[in-house]
Amino acid sequence: MSDTLTPAAPLTEARPAHRDGNVLRWLAAYTASILGDNVYYIALSWAAVRAGTPSQAGLVMAVSAVPRALLMLGGGVVADRFGPRRVVIGSDAVRCAAVLAVAALLFTAGPGLWPLALLALVFGTVDAVFMPAVGALPPRITGHGQLARVQGMRGLAIRFANVVGAPLGGLGVALGGSAAAFGLAGLLIAVSVPLLVSVRMRALPASDARDGEGPGEPPAPRTAWRDLGDGLRYIRRHRVLAPLMVAIALGDLGFVGPLNVGLTLLADQRGWGASGMGWVLAGFGTGAGAAALLLTVRGRLPHAGWLLSVAIIAGSAAIGALAYVPHVAVAVGVAVLVGLLAGLSGALCGALLQTQAEPAYLGRVSSVAGIVSLGIAPLSMPVSAAAIGAWGTGPVFVASAALCGFGGVFALCSRALRRAELPR
Structure with a gap:
């Protein structure tokens, strides 16, 4: 479960992430990659719209979700076995x-x-x-003490890509059609590869690299199924x-559900129109960006578990x-609050996942979190749409x-999670 180190960095506390060239190269690679996405x-x-009917285009857009949901747990095993950078x-x-x-x-x-x-x-x-x-x-x-700041920097990169990516893709389509837009996406993703190659990796501690083997014991034969089972048991315990x-x-x-399908139906019901819905979404993005900026500047927030729980509960009320x-003007203000609280709780969730999990299990831990967010949660969208039609x-x-607030209450009721702190 090792990764290629170029060269291995010492396991001492790192310099502030926003001043660390190694982190900044990773951030540039990540930004280029998600901008290409x-x-x-x-x-x-x-x-897809040009090549078929709207329903066919919808099916093409949905094809990616199936393998992503079915294979993500296995993807976590791959990441832990071969190393995340590779x-x-x-x-x-x-x-x-x-x-x-496809562009060609x-x-x-x-x-x-x-x-x-x-x-x-693919x-x-x-x-x-x-x-x-x-x-x-x-x-x-x-270092672990910089992971909250890195989550903030990652959030800013995501917001930047969301704001710039759509107009950039539209410009590519306008200038050269779908082929030019695909070519632009491929080039942006390509920019990330040499940057990632230049990123240095911190070596795993021996205890983590052994992935749970006892001292002096020969490592047991590893299979993908065993690794997956070990990861799930590790999380459960x-x-x-x-x-x-x-x-x-x-x-x-x-x-x-509410912030995707529900918001569209709400805007139509209130007569806000597409522009009003756009302003509400912009408010949400502004709030989420502010939360990411706060974590980038502060680097660490105390009482992370308690703050995470309160942010989820307050965000659910909003x-x-x-x-x-x-x-619509008041809705934009509420959306800013939702974005701020959701961005804060999301970044704290990511930072706690990465600091609480042993490095040798991080791929599997990330895959379980990903399957929840990207595989299970989207199932609520058609359910929300049908429920809004009925009630x-x-x-x-x-x-x-x-339901969202119950997640925060559940976190507060867990003594270990409520008292969880981010490392200094």
């Missing part, structure tokens, strides 16, 4: 090659659904190993990680209130807020 999704949706580099290289191959195909032939569906399938499969490896990488490039996973699952299940706001936005937003 945003451009890729714009290119894929445009090409997996991230390989994943980005495969994604870049696949996107550029579209330059020489008309768009077709089958190449786009195949690309989406992208989703590679994402299943890419995402756990991304989650496992930060503790290997900086951990006093902080087990309740944290439950809090993440409940929070995401109560959050994803989600419930959003359904009863009559004016209206108010009751569904309140029920979703209650």
